[in-house]
Amino acid sequence: MLESTVAAIRPLDEAAMAAARELQGRLTKPAGSLGALEPLSVRLAGLAGTCPPPLPEPAAVAIFAGDHGVHAQGVTPWPQEVTAQMIANFVAGGAVVNAFARQAGASVTVVDVGVATPLPVEPTADPAGPHLVAANVRPGTRDLTVTAALTRDEARAAVETGIRIAGDLVDAGAGILLTGDMGIGNTTPAAALIAAFTGVDPAAATGRGTGVDDETYARKVGVVRAALDRHAPDPADPLGVLAAVGGLEHAALAGLILGAAARRVPVLLDGVIAVSAALAAAAFAPDAVGAMVAGHRSAEPGATAALRHLGLDPLIDLGLRLGEGTGALLALPVVTGAVRVLHEVATFDSAGVAEK
Numbered sequence: 381m382l383e384s385t386v387a388a389i390r391p392l393d394e395a396a397m398a399a400a401r402e403l404q405g406r407l408t409k410p411a412g413s414l415g416a417l418e419p420l421s422v423r424l425a426g427l428a429g430t431c432p433p434p435l436p437e438p439a440a441v442a443i444f445a446g447d448h449g450v451h452a453q454g455v456t457p458w459p460q461e462v463t464a465q466m467i468a469n470f471v472a473g474g475a476v477v478n479a480f481a482r483q484a485g486a487s488v489t490v491v492d493v494g495v496a497t498p499l500p501v502e503p504t505a506d507p508a509g510p511h512l513v514a515a516n517v518r519p520g521t522r523d524l525t526v527t528a529a530l531t532r533d534e535a536r537a538a539v540e541t542g543i544r545i546a547g548d549l550v551d552a553g554a555g556i557l558l559t560g561d562m563g564i565g566n567t568t569p570a571a572a573l574i575a576a577f578t579g580v581d582p583a584a585a586t587g588r589g590t591g592v593d594d595e596t597y598a599r600k601v602g603v604v605r606a607a608l609d610r611h612a613p614d615p616a617d618p619l620g621v622l623a624a625v626g627g628l629e630h631a632a633l634a635g636l637i638l639g640a641a642a643r644r645v646p647v648l649l650d651g652v653i654a655v656s657a658a659l660a661a662a663a664f665a666p667d668a669v670g671a672m673v674a675g676h677r678s679a680e681p682g683a684t685a686a687l688r689h690l691g692l693d694p695l696i697d698l699g700l701r702l703g704e705g706t707g708a709l710l711a712l713p714v715v716t717g718a719v720r721v722l723h724e725v726a727t728f729d730s731a732g733v734a735e736k
Contacts, residue, residue: 381540381543381544382536382539382540382543382619382635382638382664385543385635385638385639385642386638386642386664386665388642389638389641389642389665389667389668390667391667391670392423392426392427392667392670393425393426393427393428393429393430394426396425396426396428396429396430396431396433397422397423397425397426397431399425399431400421400422400425400426400431400432400433400722401422403431403432403722403727404418404421404422404722406727406728406729407721407725407726407727407728408725408726408727408728408731409725414718414721416693416695417714417717417718417721418718420673420695420715420718421433421718421719421721421722423670424436424646424715424718424719425722426670427644427645427646427670427671428644429644431722432719432722432723433719433722434555434719435555435716435719435720435723436555436556436646436712436715436716436719437485437555437556437716438485438486438487438553438554438555439484439485439486439487439554439555439556439557439558439648439709439712440486440487440489440549440552440554440556440557440558441477441481441486441487441488441489441557441558441559441560441705441708441709442489442491442542442545442546442549442557442558442559442560442636442705443470443477443488443489443490443491443560443561443562443704443705444491444493444541444542444545444560444561444562444628444629444632444633444636445463445466445467445490445491445492445493445494445495445561445562445563445629446463446492446493446494446495446520446521446538446563446566446627446628446629446632447460447463447494447495447496447497447519447520447521447563447564447565448460448520448521448529448563448564448565448566448568448569448627449520449521449522449523449524449526449529450521450523450524450525450529450565450568450569450603450607451564451565452523453523453525453568453599453603454596454599455565455568455589455592455596455599455600455603456564456565456568456589456590456592456596457590457592457596458564458565458590459564460496460497460520460564460565461497462564463495463496463497463562463563463564464495464497464498464499464500465500466562467490467492467495467499467500467501467512467562468499468500468501470488470490470510470512470562470704471490471501471504471510471511471512472501472510473509473510475704476702476704476706477560477704477705477706477709478510480705480706480709480710481510481705481709483709484709484712484713486558486709486712487510487549487554488509488510488511488560488705489510489511489513489545489549490510490511490512490513490560490562491512491513491515491541491545491632492512492513492514492515492516493515493516493517493538493541493542493628493629493631493632494516494517494518494519494520494521494538494563494627494628494629495516495519495520496519496520497519499512513545515541515544515545515632517534517537517538517541517628518530518534518628520628521569521626521627521628524569524572524607524610524611524624524625525603525606525607525610528611528623528624528625529569529623529624529625529626529627530622530623530624530626530628530631531623532619532620532623534623534628535619535622535623535626535631536619538622538628538629538631538632538635539619539622539631539632539634539635539638540635541632541635542631542632542633542634542635542636542637542638542639543635543636543638543639543642544635544639545632545635545636545639546635546636546637546638546639546640546642546643546645546647547639547643550639550640550643550645554645555645556645556646556647556648556712556715557636557640557645557646557647557648558647558648558650558675558705558708558709558712559633559636559637559647559648559649559650559653559654559657559705559708560650560703560704560705560708561629561630561633561650561653561654561703561704561705562629562703562704563627563628563629563653565589566627566629566630566653566703567586567587567589567590567652567653567680568586568589568600568603568604569625569626569627569630569656570627570630570652570653570656570680570682571585571586571587571600571604571652571656571682572585572604572607572608572625572626573621573622573625573626573630573656573657573659573660574652574655574656574659574682574683574685574686575604575608575682576608576613576615576621576624576625577615577618577621577656577659577660577663577686577689578659578685578686578688578689579615580682580685582601582604582605582608583601583605584681584682584685585604585681585682585685586600586601586604586681586682587652587678587679587680587681587682587683587701588680589680589701607624607625608625611624611625613625615663616663618634618660618661618663618664619664621660621663622634622660626660629653629657630653630656630657630660631657631660632657633653633654633657633658634657634658634660634661634664635661636657637649637657637658637661637668637671637672638661638664638665638668640671641661641665641667641668641670641671641672644671645671646671646672646673646715647671647672647673648673648675648708648711648712648715649672649673649674649675649692649708650675650676650678650703650704650705650706650707650708651676651678651680651683651700651701651702651703651707652678652680652682652683652686652701652703653703654708655674655678655682655683655686655687655690656682656686658672658686658690659686659689659690662690669690669691669692672690672692673692673695673711673715674687674690674692674693674694674695675694675695675696675707675708675709675710675711675712676694676695676696676697676698676700676707676708676710676711677694677696677697678700678701678707679699679700679701680701694711695711695714695715696710696711696714698710
């Protein structure tokens with residue numbers, strides 16, 4: 381499945397992008413006055429292969445959840461059981477992501493791809509509300525400071541879970557996918573992934589996550605550095621990088637991005653977990669970047685390094701670091717607005733407005 385998905389990812393359609401640029405030039409507004417929305421609309425036309433591109437709706441958030449063996453190294457003060465407890469909160473509709481999803485009219489799908497503790501809720505399939513998908517590859521990763529976090533087969537299974545979820549959501553009618561994540565300790569493997577793929581120093585890739593103190597932060601940087609020294613992951617081997625220092629949710633998110641790109645559907649990236657997974661997706665298939673839209677700039681420093689490497693500019697910058705898909709949901713109206721302009725704004729000729 382992974383290989384066929386990668387093979388299906390193609391470059392953006394140049395003719396559709398040229399048509400979108402030409403249309404932007406004829407709309408009743410000064411050229412370039414919509415700033416970043418104009419190149420975004422052009423890129424989405426290239427992804428869809430038509431101008432104007434389809435409106436990116438309905439929206440579907442996919443939250444992948446997993447636990448991490450590196451939790452044993454004291455990289456976060458939060459107990460690991462919180463991952464499972466937050467899944468119950470997502471399914472009950474009580475998290476921030478649920479509030480933002482209701483505001484945006486987006487569906488929420490929660491995927492247990494690697495939670496270590498028993499879930500307090502059962503898998504559900506209610507299309508009217510948040511639902512839980514059981515797809516646990518293994519109960520959390522191994523400690524990446526001691527051994528590889530995953531085997532290559534486990535990493536592949538998680539990636540292919542993400543691909544399947546992307547296909548299911550698109551088949552159900554989603555016009556845009558939004559990344560979400562949950563996993564206590566998951567900013568540590570995210571930092572390791574970012575350092576591995578971009579080459580930045582671990583200190584530049586590692587942030588404070590849930591707001592750790594100075595001592596814990598220093599320990600966290602040391603853990604990331606030790607893991608990279610131990611495994612020396614090769615960025616030309618993305619599956620190997622995910623296996624060595626990644627998380628099950630990171631691998632699944634990489635698959636979600638690849639699946640969206642293969643189906644020519646945009647994927648709106650959330651924070652540092654999502655962009656670390658996006659680096660892996662781009663390593664599998666460079667043209668997958670054409671489907672990626674950076675929703676926001678996470679307060680985690682590694683997110684900026686990853687976005688720079690991908691060549692993506694975030695749509696909003698609010699100092700967010702919650703995860704779950706919250707920043708992507710707040711950016712969703714911006715993406716929709718960029719496309720709606722091409723559908724609904726009159727041209728100078730049709731409106732009878734004089735050009736300069």
